[in-house]
Amino acid sequence: MTDTVVMAQRRVGLWMIGACGGVSCTTALGLSALARGLTPTTGMVTALPPFAHHDLDEPTAYVLGGHDIRTGDFVTAARELHERSNVFDERTLTACAADLTAWSANIRPGVVYKPNSAITALADRTDMRQARTPREAIDAIQSDLKAFKAAHKLDQVVVVNAASTEPPFEVGEEQKSLDKLLPALDRAAPAALPTSSIYAFAAIDAGFAYVNMTPSRGATLPALEELAKKRNVPHAGQDLKTGETLVKSVLAPMFARRNLRVLSWVGHNILGNRDGQVLNDPDNKASKVKSKDALLAALLGYKPQSIVSIEYIESLDDWKTAWDHIHYEGFLGTKMMFQFTWQGCDSLLAAPLVIDLVRLAAYAQRRGESGPMPHTACFFKSPVGVPEHDFGKQFAMLEDYFCVEPPA
Amino acid sequence: MTDTVVMAQRRVGLWMIGACGGVSCTTALGLSALARGLTPTTGMVTALPPFAHHDLDEPTAYVLGGHDIRTGDFVTAARELHERSNVFDERTLTACAADLTAWSANIRPGVVYKPNSAITALADRTDMRQARTPREAIDAIQSDLKAFKAAHKLDQVVVVNAASTEPPFEVGEEQKSLDKLLPALDRAAPAALPTSSIYAFAAIDAGFAYVNMTPSRGATLPALEELAKKRNVPHAGQDLKTGETLVKSVLAPMFARRNLRVLSWVGHNILGNRDGQVLNDPDNKASKVKSKDALLAALLGYKPQSIVSIEYIESLDDWKTAWDHIHYEGFLGTKMMFQFTWQGCDSLLAAPLVIDLVRLAAYAQRRGESGPMPHTACFFKSPVGVPEHDFGKQFAMLEDYFCVEPPA
Amino acid sequence: MTDTVVMAQRRVGLWMIGACGGVSCTTALGLSALARGLTPTTGMVTALPPFAHHDLDEPTAYVLGGHDIRTGDFVTAARELHERSNVFDERTLTACAADLTAWSANIRPGVVYKPNSAITALADRTDMRQARTPREAIDAIQSDLKAFKAAHKLDQVVVVNAASTEPPFEVGEEQKSLDKLLPALDRAAPAALPTSSIYAFAAIDAGFAYVNMTPSRGATLPALEELAKKRNVPHAGQDLKTGETLVKSVLAPMFARRNLRVLSWVGHNILGNRDGQVLNDPDNKASKVKSKDALLAALLGYKPQSIVSIEYIESLDDWKTAWDHIHYEGFLGTKMMFQFTWQGCDSLLAAPLVIDLVRLAAYAQRRGESGPMPHTACFFKSPVGVPEHDFGKQFAMLEDYFCVEPPA
């Protein structure tokens, strides 16, 4: 049986948590446009030559679905993003409308358990389900996932967390092992699991690969990592590295290798999409800022004074704009400056990476791999289980992963 | 015999071509300040942990000298740079004045053979020597170098080209082999060798390691590479990568690895030092722009539209300021922008790298190595014999060089 | 008779030279969208409160036509600008298509007399008319203008030069008075008038107000100024001040008033539209750079070192991007820096000003004014006959013009 035949037969479900957001609708539009040959693979890492001849799923393989607590669908969300942020063209929107409409029928109301106020402020679906215990939420989510798989005769399903950022969640005793966590899931008490981890548990426990593109906890709790090993499920995260932090991860090593001492690194981010709105809440913002700031000390070997701010500026919509000012000292105590501004469209930067990660996760699962996927470190601000933050070295890990692959 | 004893005994001459320029006086001041424990090693690559425990020369090992066609010395030049560019502090200048004065006594008038007009415009030494043939120039230079070595009882001498940038020089038949070059050196005809190569020939032929920090030809002619092998002399070059191009060499790989298509890369450089003045001459500028622009296609795998300009702005003195605008395309044809501004002091960025290269060249010669030094690729815009331009990968070559070193 | 009735009856022709360019199609689309109430007056100076209650023409008053040497029309040009530069929305394009189509029927092939090579490179209309003498060209142009006026029963016609920038044209004897110019118009010799002035002559001689939004000569020759007085025609120019130069004209006075000494002012402009393409030709660029640079000395009272570059970067299309670096000296000799980047869409910045100027020119003509319109100085880089370059003071001249207006 040849590769081509295998690919034609394989059907992969892509389940987006936060299905009505900018990243999800861009992912949907992008997959449809790619499948129809309407757009190049620009922005997709797995489309680069070193990764091209491996058994990664073609765009035609995918069926989309997802959960959301907000009213909407892929079509409406894509149209809104088009109008507000001036992205996508009419031709692509029209050509892909049928696919997006069909996939929108797979969107199910979100399931929540004691959600954070910044999140509930966004929720407007009347059929959203309030669970009384974490277990009840997990059951409802798994039921949706399994129905999706069955209805579309899918070979695999990958679940992606593209929901809004949660406040930080500290690991307690209950999250430290599966034994301790399981009984807690039946209690109507706070804090057994944050929402992102409830979804992650549901996915992993049901045997579906899981990708976390946000700084929320997701699968990064000892009990869930244990579960992933047990269920033989690969998972990847966390917090996609798409903009300012990506640049940091190539510039900081440059300063370090030239022995130029970074005195201060100031980064101000402004953006106007829903992510920006949720991050305006100080609790939710804390997760993000931590993730954006942490890599500096790791890359430099010392901790310079640093600021990372994220502010919501409505007029910018999806256009994340960042100004970074790096003050550094060179030879004989001479202070010098480097500044950059990043003007990128967040959803358009994230969506191709989501496709990359879904391809990599499904592939890893087919190869029988489970647990964190260290070769995906180059995609994340806080790569699970990988201390390396240098983008060049992280990328080499991805190349190595494919080099050592045994021939098919 | 311990390392300490060896280092105490070794005396290394550092001969600067262009001794009265900003880089030379900063190198002199820096070496003196380092030897006196007045300044940290910030900006020196070879001071980083991976390179620290090898037998590289200590700052106390050096004696400086050099050639110049301009009147001046290390003291005057350093004082002028201090006043015009607002670098160095009074304390360091005062504390190191005696060393700089002593070393200034070793500066000899330049030797020229049919020089370019932009260069001669700078020449104001009445005792500058006009040679009638390249051979006459070489003899005069070698005589100076040998006298320097003898007078100071030096174990080694490293010759560094820190003179102003020459116009491009195309390789002809005469430069293709030593056999063809040697007779031509005796003819009073144009173009047998550009000035930088006359100096390089003199150094290498006399057995001295040679470092070319400029985009001028220097040792990069087949006949001179042959000579270096024959005389067992290591040499390194060309064109120090200190500012905008350094940043290019870390940013371009980032775009490539994320499959973001660079549509255009515009770089405007302004500076007001003597280098800027010479580069204002279109012929001389051509060498530099070519060196700054070439690496983009190599790093991206395709050639985006690009502009590199260098303009002389007197008020900036040694503060090279660059603005780069990178226009790139992401997913679904979305155009995005990245801009940076670099504000660095040229001489202060270059001088510690000169010290690094001198340390590496003297070390290589002691280890019996000859010819180009590929492990120094990370220092140069156009590394001799190394097609790699990715700064991260170039740096790994330097690390590898020291890792595979046999124990002392 | 009320104002409303008057306005309802008045019909004004707007004749664009360069009708198929970005500014012309944006002006057409804008006027149609304003007339249909689909867009606010943002960007139009004459829509501001101080100018609102004067008898300026309403958007519904206009009929458009024009000349071009390139194939195309308002519809195609607007659609192309939409697709390449990501401006305008589908809704507006669709709603205004009928108006643009109707107006496109009024576009006539251009008339040329010994045109510049950068201009002819753009010409692709097979029915373009080559005149054998300037007079022949003038006759052909006037015939088109008069036919337009008659066909649409227009009360007034305003002719706007929105064609590509010409090379500089030095005033000779023939252009110094009407007496000397008139006989020269019949000679098939070079240089009696540049193309822009042939069109200006045709318009003014036929009694039509004339606006020059480019740095080309247009009506700024003594003989043509004489003609305008004689024919009682108002005219305005030259070179719309839309971007970097506008900012210069508010920032330079700030430095002057604070007695901060500007040491150097560097401005690099990159753009990718047809204007950028024509300006890539050094001759044509010269006119523009001169116009952009001249005001600095006027505003500061001394001439700092300055650079103004304009480079064609295809990927930017209509998005003119400028980086300006201002180096200045403050108290006790302290050097400081100010930098700005301008990212504006050229056609969208120019079009509302074209509408403003057409409104002001038609109004001036109705008031019996003739010759240059000094109150429009705030619109231009090189305002005809006005030495003032301070934008604030220029704006006050416009306010004064309307304040001293006698009651209707």
Added chain:
Amino acid sequence: MTDTVVMAQRRVGLWMIGACGGVSCTTALGLSALARGLTPTTGMVTALPPFAHHDLDEPTAYVLGGHDIRTGDFVTAARELHERSNVFDERTLTACAADLTAWSANIRPGVVYKPNSAITALADRTDMRQARTPREAIDAIQSDLKAFKAAHKLDQVVVVNAASTEPPFEVGEEQKSLDKLLPALDRAAPAALPTSSIYAFAAIDAGFAYVNMTPSRGATLPALEELAKKRNVPHAGQDLKTGETLVKSVLAPMFARRNLRVLSWVGHNILGNRDGQVLNDPDNKASKVKSKDALLAALLGYKPQSIVSIEYIESLDDWKTAWDHIHYEGFLGTKMMFQFTWQGCDSLLAAPLVIDLVRLAAYAQRRGESGPMPHTACFFKSPVGVPEHDFGKQFAMLEDYFCVEPPA
């Protein structure tokens, strides 16, 4: 008697509150350097031609003194600023050292009454005086001022508030009239007057002109304005407009006059001097941010979304660096961007304006003027009693003031 003779005889005291800060020492060094002919008047507004021929005091007229709660003097402070911020040159510091030393003898320990914690954190003088009532503080301050005037046989004294920024202080009943305030000064209760107003009261009540270069309350309370009228004392303030806000006050009118709709204006300021340190305290920062942000709505006629942040970045010392991002809408709903970065040395920008204001205040007092000085609006972010924020119009007010002056 001629002007020259008058000026030679006149002796003016300049009393700095916050005498050991960066602005005070720069003012001292500048006045000494100007008096000795060592530096040009760059940065001084009153040195411009329109103001040159009026009876403003020459640099030689001044004697300096002041209060501070921190240990230090003009010499030490200037030396520290030189070393940390890389400003001033050795030559000037040496030449002026004697003047600065002499004036330092006039510095007196500060007097405080219930100070804010951010302020007291800076206080390290052991002889600082704690007053038990506002009246006690006023008496102590006046005693110092009068002693200074007598000791140096001064004709006039101008008191300048150059102390750290206080938290906002809301006007209550007690501050609304002198009648209500006077009895409250004897009570050991909080909130009768903030520290800055205690000093302002002391100065004005003693008949000395008062200038407030900070956003603190100073003389801007109804009761103090009443006092100034009664005592016939001119005063000016508040909050010097030296950097980002100055630029705002020329750019915002540009957008308004072009009818370009500002959607958002984001300004991030970073600086590392003592002002920055005090502003790191949220209470103290509030005064400053309010002052920097307020003028936008006044200049535009509507309130766009805006952010003004000020962050303390130690490595920058006195180099205030600001990034402003202005997002605006042009014709047909097109969104465009303007960004600027300001890199200026705070003390060097402020000091010449302090000298300007002291000259203007002493001059006004000699002319018998009292109360706020509206013609100084162009110097301040929140000019007392002047609603105009357009820098061009404010400057015209200063020009008018001198134009209408009766001939001497």
